[in-house]
Amino acid sequence: MAGDPDVDDLLPLPPATFHILMALADEDRHGYAIIQEIAARTDGALRLSAGTLYRSIQRMIDQDLIIEVHERPAPEEDDERRRYYRITRFGTAVARAEAKRLQALVRLARLSGFVPRSAS
Amino acid sequence: MTGAPLARGARAFIGVLLRLYPASFRTEYGADIRAMFARRWRQTATVAARATLCIDAVADAVRNAPLVHWDILRQDVVFALRAMRRAPALGFTVILVTAIGIGATTAAFSLADHVLLKPLPFRDPERLVKIWQLPRGGGRLEASPANFRDWKEEVSAYESVGAFNAYSANLVGAGDPLRLDGSSVSGELFGVLGVSALIGRTIVPADDRVSAPATVVISERLWRTRFAADPAVIGTTVVLNDAVRVVVGVMPRTFEFPTRTVDFWIPFQFAPEAWVYFNPYLQIVARLKPGVSRAQALAETRKLTEEIARRISRDPDGGRMSANVIGMRDELLPQSRMLLWGLLAASGALLIIACTNLASLLLTRGLARQKELALRAALGAGRHRMLRQMLTENLLLAGVGGVAGVALAAAYVPTLARLVPSGLPISDIPGIDVRLLSMALAVTMASAIGFGLVPALRTLQHADAAALREGARGGSSRRTERVRGMLVIAQVGASVLLLVASGLLLRALLRVQQIDPGFRTEGVVTARTALPLPKYEAVAVRHQFFDRVLGDVRALPGVSNAAYITGLPMLMRGMIWTVSLPGREQLSEFRATVSLRFVTPGFFATMGIPLRAGRDVADSDTQNSLPVAVVSQSFVDRYWPGQNPIGRRFAALGALRGERIVVGVVGNILWRALERNSEPQLYLPSQQVDDGAMVNHMPKELVVKSSLPPASLVPAIRAIVARADPQQPVSDVQRLSDVLDGETAPRRVQVRVLGAFAAIAFLLTAIGLHGLLAYNVSQRAREIGVRLALGAQRRSILAIVMQRGLALAAAGVVIGAALALVAGRLLQTLLAGVSPTDVVTFAAAVGLSVLMTIAGSLLPAVRALRVDPIEVIRAE
Numbered sequence: 004m005a006g007d008p009d010v011d012d013l014l015p016l017p018p019a020t021f022h023i024l025m026a027l028a029d030e031d032r033h034g035y036a037i038i039q040e041i042a043a044r045t046d047g048a049l050r051l052s053a054g055t056l057y058r059s060i061q062r063m064i065d066q067d068l069i070i071e072v073h074e075r076p077a078p079e080e081d082d083e084r085r086r087y088y089r090i091t092r093f094g095t096a097v098a099r100a101e102a103k104r105l106q107a108l109v110r111l112a113r114l115s116g117f118v119p120r121s122a123s
Numbered sequence: 124m125t126g127a128p129l130a131r132g133a134r135a136f137i138g139v140l141l142r143l144y145p146a147s148f149r150t151e152y153g154a155d156i157r158a159m160f161a162r163r164w165r166q167t168a169t170v171a172a173r174a175t176l177c178i179d180a181v182a183d184a185v186r187n188a189p190l191v192h193w194d195i196l197r198q199d200v201v202f203a204l205r206a207m208r209r210a211p212a213l214g215f216t217v218i219l220v221t222a223i224g225i226g227a228t229t230a231a232f233s234l235a236d237h238v239l240l241k242p243l244p245f246r247d248p249e250r251l252v253k254i255w256q257l258p259r260g261g262g263r264l265e266a267s268p269a270n271f272r273d274w275k276e277e278v279s280a281y282e283s284v285g286a287f288n289a290y291s292a293n294l295v296g297a298g299d300p301l302r303l304d305g306s307s308v309s310g311e312l313f314g315v316l317g318v319s320a321l322i323g324r325t326i327v328p329a330d331d332r333v334s335a336p337a338t339v340v341i342s343e344r345l346w347r348t349r350f351a352a353d354p355a356v357i358g359t360t361v362v363l364n365d366a367v368r369v370v371v372g373v374m375p376r377t378f379e380f381p382t383r384t385v386d387f388w389i390p391f392q393f394a395p396e397a398w399v400y401f402n403p404y405l406q407i408v409a410r411l412k413p414g415v416s417r418a419q420a421l422a423e424t425r426k427l428t429e430e431i432a433r434r435i436s437r438d439p440d441g442g443r444m445s446a447n448v449i450g451m452r453d454e455l456l457p458q459s460r461m462l463l464w465g466l467l468a469a470s471g472a473l474l475i476i477a478c479t480n481l482a483s484l485l486l487t488r489g490l491a492r493q494k495e496l497a498l499r500a501a502l503g504a505g506r507h508r509m510l511r512q513m514l515t516e517n518l519l520l521a522g523v524g525g526v527a528g529v530a531l532a533a534a535y536v537p538t539l540a541r542l543v544p545s546g547l548p549i550s551d552i553p554g555i556d557v558r559l560l561s562m563a564l565a566v567t568m569a570s571a572i573g574f575g576l577v578p579a580l581r582t583l584q585h586a587d588a589a590a591l592r593e594g595a596r597g598g599s600s601r602r603t604e605r606v607r608g609m610l611v612i613a614q615v616g617a618s619v620l621l622l623v624a625s626g627l628l629l630r631a632l633l634r635v636q637q638i639d640p641g642f643r644t645e646g647v648v649t650a651r652t653a654l655p656l657p658k659y660e661a662v663a664v665r666h667q668f669f670d671r672v673l674g675d676v677r678a679l680p681g682v683s684n685a686a687y688i689t690g691l692p693m694l695m696r697g698m699i700w701t702v703s704l705p706g707r708e709q710l711s712e713f714r715a716t717v718s719l720r721f722v723t724p725g726f727f728a729t730m731g732i733p734l735r736a737g738r739d740v741a742d743s744d745t746q747n748s749l750p751v752a753v754v755s756q757s758f759v760d761r762y763w764p765g766q767n768p769i770g771r772r773f774a775a776l777g778a779l780r781g782e783r784i785v786v787g788v789v790g791n792i793l794w795r796a797l798e799r800n801s802e803p804q805l806y807l808p809s810q811q812v813d814d815g816a817m818v819n820h821m822p823k824e825l826v827v828k829s830s831l832p833p834a835s836l837v838p839a840i841r842a843i844v845a846r847a848d849p850q851q852p853v854s855d856v857q858r859l860s861d862v863l864d865g866e867t868a869p870r871r872v873q874v875r876v877l878g879a880f881a882a883i884a885f886l887l888t889a890i891g892l893h894g895l896l897a898y899n900v901s902q903r904a905r906e907i908g909v910r911l912a913l914g915a916q917r918r919s920i921l922a923i924v925m926q927r928g929l930a931l932a933a934a935g936v937v938i939g940a941a942l943a944l945v946a947g948r949l950l951q952t953l954l955a956g957v958s959p960t961d962v963v964t965f966a967a968a969v970g971l972s973v974l975m976t977i978a979g980s981l982l983p984a985v986r987a988l989r990v991d992p993i994e995v996i997r998a999e
Binding site for chain 2: 034052054057058061062086
């Protein structure tokens with residue numbers, strides 16, 4: 004899938020989109036869980052707003068990066084309506100391609116001396 | 124817990140914010156966003172924290188809602204473009220129809236706005252009026268200087284009163300001599316209008332005194348073309364008609380008064396003997412005092428004018444003259460006004476046809492896509508989302524159509540502008556401004572929403588599961604059918620109306636073109652050499668010029684004849700003179716008026732005017748010989764009916780003292796216009812006038828009959844004139860046939876414009892009818908197939924389809940013809956005597972409509988005949 008022109012069409016990904024894909028990499032999550040996961044992964048540096056989250060989700064569904072799954076894991080402490088989102092195979096491919104693109108970019112930055120050696 | 128009412132308040136708050144998002148997004152994610160907000164609300168405790176939360180939520184919605192709208196719009200546009208690529212013909216038709224409707228409406232409206240509504244470019248233009256003399260028989264007449272003085276000095280309703288008059292002159296100096304249109308103005312005129320000069324000053328009352336130095340104000344155009352836009356022109360002198368004048372000002376480009384072609388303004392400088400009542404040639408503009416109505420001014424002006432007329436007239440009936448006061452904006456011929464309303468009505472009819480067609484097309488499209496929509500609804504697409512998508516699609520099509528329409532309007536406004544004679548002091552070509560563009564936009568949006576939303580809603584209503592059933596007939600309800608039938612009837616009616624109206628105008632044009640002007644135009648070229656005074660005041664001096672020019676022109680190879688005359692028919696309409704006959708001094712004023720021209724020998728032969736009796740004027744008819752005259756047949760018919768006029772005497776009054784003997788009779792010609800009665804004609808030898816007398820009757824139009832093309836003849840004429848007098852300009856060079864064509868030009872434009880409207884309406888109606896019937900046939904394919912299978916004749920199937928078309932057309936024709944009867948009566952002033960119920964025109968319009976119905980029904984009928992019964996029944 005890496006050479007798929009559709010994948011390249013979507014790059015570079017908006018940061019919110021990439022973060023959401025990363026949050027869904029290991030398991031299906033509902034909206035609020037995605038926000039929490041991203042906050043946790045970034046040590047609280049990035050906290051998506053509800054509007055940004057659902058705007059991204061709507062677009063990502065249209066782009067086939069994620070799908071909505073209607074199965075519900077065991078309910079936790081409340082009775083909120085929960086809709087879970089799952090990354091698609093295409094979504095995974097796009098996320099990989101984005102990671103690769105960023106990697107190449109970092110490599111270039113390092114050659115320019117912008118990246119401290121200790122950080123590698 | 125205290126959180127409950129707060130939570131309700133928070134719920135309302137987030138509900139308002141969610142309104143910013145598109146409905147489809149709100150339906151999909153509203154609950155989640157609300158829940159997320161509620162959770163965070165519960166997690167915060169302090170008022171400050173909750174305030175921060177609310178601010179964050181507002182910022183979030185304000186930032187993201189437009190982006191979501193944009194996402195959806197982009198998606199819908201992509202979708203619409205894809206749909207258009209799938210069915211380009213339909214999309215193209217919608218765009219075309221919208222463009223035509225909007226183009227026609229915008230163009231017609233911009234013209235009407237320009238002529239009827241736009242304020243004149245003067246200070247407080249609503250206070251400006253024109254004052255005319257009102258002869259007893261009606262109509263209007265220019266004012267005499269004494270009238271002007273009375274109104275100016277004695278009518279209290281006017282703040283100021285000014286006079287003007289057309290005045291052309293030769294400009295001599297550096298470069299070629301130039302013939303210029305200008306205007307004589309009274310000292311008050313510029314003040315009345317409230318205009319000021321671009322540089323220098325305007326003409327002021329001090330310039331208008333007899334003893335004042337001669338001054339002139341020039342146009343910006345003349346300043347630019349002749350004086351290189353040099354500000355130092357102020358204070359320099361120019362020579363106009365041999366008089367030296369000081370340039371005191373330059374008027375701005377926007378000042379086009381009284382007409383667009385005017386290049387200079389000079390003061391009248393009325394001499395003491397000029398203040399008379401019997402010389403009407405002034406046009407009067409007045410400014411009402413603030414708060415004074417036109418009616419008040421009219422009453423006061425009338426009273427004064429009638430009183431004075433009674434006082435100075437010996438007629439026992441009292442004064443013959445009254446006055447009329449007309450708002451300056453309303454100085455428009457009734458025909459022009461009628462034409463504008465007609466144009467607006469025609470464009471309205473076209474807009475209705477375009478919109479109904481659009482509705483019909485969109486309805487068809489909606490119905491055709493019912494299955495697709497039902498499928499999408501079944502797959503969970505919200506109604507809002509689908510409605511929005513269809514609306515975007517329609518707006519896109521209408522938007523493209525609207526832009527094309529405005530471009531169309533911009534391209535055709537100049538043509539339309541020729542419909543309106545340039546009688547008003549405003550620029551001839553109306554512009555398309557913001558107001559018009561916003562009107563076009565409003566019409567576009569209204570037609571797209573009005574005629575797109577209704578079909579879309581109807582479609583969605585039907586887009587239920589039923590439409591998905593195999594073999595379902597697409598859900599075209601009887602009501603939809605009826606609505607579409609009515610739309611077609613409206614279209615046929617409107618196009619019959621336009622056909623009849625343009626047909627009547629065409630008949631009027633043909634009738635006018637067939638009017639015999641009394642002279643032949645073939646091979647005749649005319650040119651003007653207006654000789655300046657006082658240089659050419661003496662008859663002998665100007666005849667040296669005429670003889671030299673005419674002799675040289677006649678010597679040109681290919682030229683068969685040439686002559687000079689005072690003014691050309693159709694171009695110089697006035698020059699009315701009074702005659703008296705021995706023993707018949709009691710002739711009423713009207714009966715005594717004739718149209719007077721001075722001619723050189725050969726004029727009648729050059730113009731192809733037949734000599735009925737006697738002889739032409741001759742070179743031997745001089746100041747010292749017996750005064751003679753050539754008269755028209757109508758002159759003879761009026762004064763000596765049934766008698767031999769040759770050798771009879773009559774007296775021409777005024778400056779032409781003394782009796783004249785009739786030596787020749789020629790055919791009548793139409794001097795005033797093709798469509799007006801002309802006075803009897805009187806031709807006098809150009810040499811038989813006193814030196815310095817009747818100088819504005821001096822011959823100035825050269826007419827040349829030749830077999831040469833004008834392109835080679837005209838340079839030769841210019842060279843000949845330049846040899847005779849190097850300072851003499853040649854102007855107004857044209858073919859005589861162009862002069863005559865100028866008479867019918869407005870009518871030809873009328874026919875062309877209205878004819879184009881009718882043709883477009885006709886085409887659109889055919890498209891509409893075809894669309895309806897084609898859809899009808901496709902809907903009834905199954906029924907037709909069954910009938911065929913049951914042994915129905917193909918002929919009866921054909922009848923079913925054609926019947927429907929003809930029934931709709933018949934209803935439309937009846938309505939259209941009824942409307943056309945009304946319209947014809949309204950148009951009567953433009954019809955040149957053609958009856959508004961002209962049978963030929965109505966028959967032609969009805970015949971064309973029947974033909975159109977047949978043409979529109981043909982394809983669907985053929986398709987109905989091609990229905991294969993086996994195929995249809997198998998599909999069940």
